[in-house]
Amino acid sequence: xxxxxxxxxxxxxxxxxxxxxxxxxxxxxxxxxxxxxxxxxxxxxxxxxxxxxxxxxxxxxxxxxxxxxxxxxxxxxxxxxxxxxxxxxxxxxxxxxxxxxxxxxxxxxxxxxxxxxxxxxxxxxxxxxxxxxxxxxxxxxxxxxxxxxxxxxxxxxxxxxxxxxxxxxxxxxxxxxxxxxxxxxxxxxxxxxxxxxxxxxxxxxxxxxxxxxxxxxxxxxxxxxxxxxxxxxxxxxxxx
Amino acid sequence: xxxxxxxxxxxxxxxxxxxxxxxxxxxxxxxxxxxxxxxxxxxxxxxxxxxxxxxxxxxxxxxxxxxxxxxxxxxxxxxxxxxxxxxxxxxxxxxxxxxxxxxxxxxxxxxxxxxxxxxxxxxxxxxxxxxxxxxxxxxxxxxxxxxxxxxxxxxxxxxxxxxxxxxxxxxxxxxxxxxxxxxxxxxxxxxxxxxxxxxxxxxxxxxxxxxxxxxxxxxxxxxxxxxxxxxxxxxxxxxxxxxxxxxxxxxxxxxxxxxxxxxxxxxxxxxxxxxxxxxxxxxxxxxxxxxxxxxxxxxxxxxxxxxxxxxxxxxxxxxxxxxxxxxxxxxxxxxxxxxxxxxxxxxxxxxxxxxxxxxxxxxxxxxxxxxxxxxxxxxxxxxxxxxxxxxxxxxxxxxxxxxxxxxxxxxxxxxxxxxx
Numbered sequence: 278x279x280x281x282x283x284x285x286x287x288x289x290x291x292x293x294x295x296x297x298x299x300x301x302x303x304x305x306x307x308x309x310x311x312x313x314x315x316x317x318x319x320x321x322x323x324x325x326x327x328x329x330x331x332x333x334x335x336x337x338x339x340x341x342x343x344x345x346x347x348x349x350x351x352x353x354x355x356x357x358x359x360x361x362x363x364x365x366x367x368x369x370x371x372x373x374x375x376x377x378x379x380x381x382x383x384x385x386x387x388x389x390x391x392x393x394x395x396x397x398x399x400x401x402x403x404x405x406x407x408x409x410x411x412x413x414x415x416x417x418x419x420x421x422x423x424x425x426x427x428x429x430x431x432x433x434x435x436x437x438x439x440x441x442x443x444x445x446x447x448x449x450x451x452x453x454x455x456x457x458x459x460x461x462x463x464x465x466x467x468x469x470x471x472x473x474x475x476x477x478x479x480x481x482x483x484x485x486x487x488x489x490x491x492x493x494x495x496x497x498x499x500x501x502x503x504x505x506x507x508x509x510x511x512x513x514x515x516x517x
Numbered sequence: 518x519x520x521x522x523x524x525x526x527x528x529x530x531x532x533x534x535x536x537x538x539x540x541x542x543x544x545x546x547x548x549x550x551x552x553x554x555x556x557x558x559x560x561x562x563x564x565x566x567x568x569x570x571x572x573x574x575x576x577x578x579x580x581x582x583x584x585x586x587x588x589x590x591x592x593x594x595x596x597x598x599x600x601x602x603x604x605x606x607x608x609x610x611x612x613x614x615x616x617x618x619x620x621x622x623x624x625x626x627x628x629x630x631x632x633x634x635x636x637x638x639x640x641x642x643x644x645x646x647x648x649x650x651x652x653x654x655x656x657x658x659x660x661x662x663x664x665x666x667x668x669x670x671x672x673x674x675x676x677x678x679x680x681x682x683x684x685x686x687x688x689x690x691x692x693x694x695x696x697x698x699x700x701x702x703x704x705x706x707x708x709x710x711x712x713x714x715x716x717x718x719x720x721x722x723x724x725x726x727x728x729x730x731x732x733x734x735x736x737x738x739x740x741x742x743x744x745x746x747x748x749x750x751x752x753x754x755x756x757x758x759x760x761x762x763x764x765x766x767x768x769x770x771x772x773x774x775x776x777x778x779x780x781x782x783x784x785x786x787x788x789x790x791x792x793x794x795x796x797x798x799x800x801x802x803x804x805x806x807x808x809x810x811x812x813x814x815x816x817x818x819x820x821x822x823x824x825x826x827x828x829x830x831x832x833x834x835x836x837x838x839x840x841x842x843x844x845x846x847x848x849x850x851x852x853x854x855x856x857x858x859x860x861x862x863x864x865x866x867x868x869x870x871x872x873x874x875x876x877x878x879x880x881x882x883x884x885x886x887x888x889x890x891x892x893x894x895x896x897x898x899x900x901x902x903x904x905x906x907x908x909x910x911x912x913x914x915x916x917x918x919x920x921x922x923x924x925x926x927x928x929x930x931x932x933x934x935x936x937x
Contacts, residue, residue, distance in 0.1 A: 338696025
């Protein structure tokens with residue numbers, strides 16, 4: 278009988294690997310099976326599924342405190358920026374009415390979100406992290422959510438689903454002080470980090486057609502300009 | 518920063534001198550004291566209970582966090598977790614069980630009924646947990662172990678205590694402050710060239726964080742007692758739930774090796790003794806409801822599947838303790854002797870297989886309804902023992918009684934196999 282929640286699902290593993298990616302100053306490498314979306318506007322409809330975003334304060338001792346207000350701003354900034362951006366490339370962002378009740382009750386949609394979380398985490402870990410590469414995926418990029426993804430196509434009348442996962446932390450003033458102390462002693466301790474990944478899934482076939490991640494010690498999702506900069510980096514290789 | 522620095526100094530002087538804030542049994546009293554229900558001679562310790570650092574007021578009904586607070590952050594996270602749990606495969610969807618537990622929870626939590634949401638999770642073991650946003654999860658294993666509804670009410674009341682007292686939020690603040698101060702403490706030591714003391718401080722802080730959590734458990738136990746008795750349940754049942762659990766724990770081989778230093782909960786013996794003493798402070802002629810029959814009615818139709826879950830956890834010795842308790846209760850003995858046999862069939866050590874057959878035979882004679890798999894299990898054991906004719910007889914009897922069983926095909930296949 279305890280009073281504490283645990284991080285469910287693969288989020289813990291994602292964070293652990295992402296920390297490695299930041300430390301290794303890994304360059305972002307995008308993967309895709311298609312460099313272009315079909316030119317016809319009626320085949321370029323994208324639904325943005327609820328982004329999994331958490332912004333937090335990184336305390337001196339490494340404790341992470343989620344900040345709900347920053348997270349709300351970040352979600353707002355991300356959605357607004359994506360809508361505007363897809364307008365520019367002539368892709369249409371299908372509006373998803375995100376009421377809490379609908380999210381809770383549509384078990385099938387939630388299962389697909391959980392499935393993507395697992396697949397996305399696997400891509401992040403096994404397609405990007407040197408020591409974790411899978412021999413069966415060498416030189417290949419063939420990940421899929423399976424044909425059940427078609428459910429999203431029926432539900433939203435879209436051709437693709439875009440998934441976004443973001444964790445963004447900001448050093449507290451105490452952490453900044455700790456970093457200075459540590460530097461004085463010749464030790465490096467990290468400040469806040471921004472890490473995330475995004476995938477575009479063809480919801481006719483379930484195929485992941487594009488995937489990219491970022492892991493860096495900069496970026497700020499709390500402002501519209503900062504969010505735009507982050508999405509520029511994350512979506513740099515997005516199919517045209 | 519200043520608070521962290523001050524805390525570092527305190528850690529340095531207190532912990533290295535041989536004691537952090539540590540465990541404090543006066544926390545059991547807090548719920549009762551605050552509500553004017555404690556009689557001084559029944560106090561767990563002489564003094565008034567010490568307030569927690571980061572102490573918070575009880576939540577009021579329909580509470581929502583200030584969107585700019587740290588509390589809003591943990592609620593945001595737990596709401597995401599709750600959405601996952603709503604559609605989780607482990608969720609136990611039996612309507613009667615869900616409605617029943619929700620009604621007991623409502624009775625216990627009173628005006629907080631709408632704030633506490635119950636999720637029943639299909640899993641072995643006695644456990645329940647509480648999230649800061651009011652999501653309570655209860656394992657089905659608890660239904661097998663609670664002897665009556667009053668004991669369920671004690672567990673639900675304990676969990677509700679975590680919610681009312683915002684223990685997650687207090688703990689978050691505690692952990693952040695302690696780890697913060699540790700960093701600066703280590704800098705001071707490193708600058709002074711004393712590396713080993715830094716490791717000791719980490720250990721001390723970790724122990725201290727855990728002790729803080731254990732004190733929350735003590736406080737929650739007090740709330741459990743208070744809430745259950747306010748709802749009219751007999752508070753004497755709260756300590757009794759530990760009797761069976763303690764016997765199960767003692768039957769597992771790692772019980773002797775457990776460490777109290779890093780334990781998340783106080784020792785069951787302590788909780789049992791204190792709850793027993795405090796029960797007298799809240800017991801009145803209005804706190805008499807035990808509700809044994811109500812719980813039995815809910816559990817009877819699903820008991821076999823819950824026992825199967827326990828068996829699948831393969832903690833055979835603890836499983837035996839649980840089964841023997843259920844046998845002492847005396848409901849549907851045929852089912853219970855069948856599982857005595859099943860445990861031995863799966864363990865298959867020494868003369869377990871022979872004993873399994875003996876228990877299956879006993880189940881067939883015992884009062885109650887043996888589960889439909891009895892003859893199939895007997896057949897499998899006979900097969901393993903090389904008694905092919907007897908096995909075929911058992912399988913044929915199984916098919917005769919259960920022609921539509923999902924495994925009928927494979928059993929028919931076994932019937933066709935020639936004797937070795």
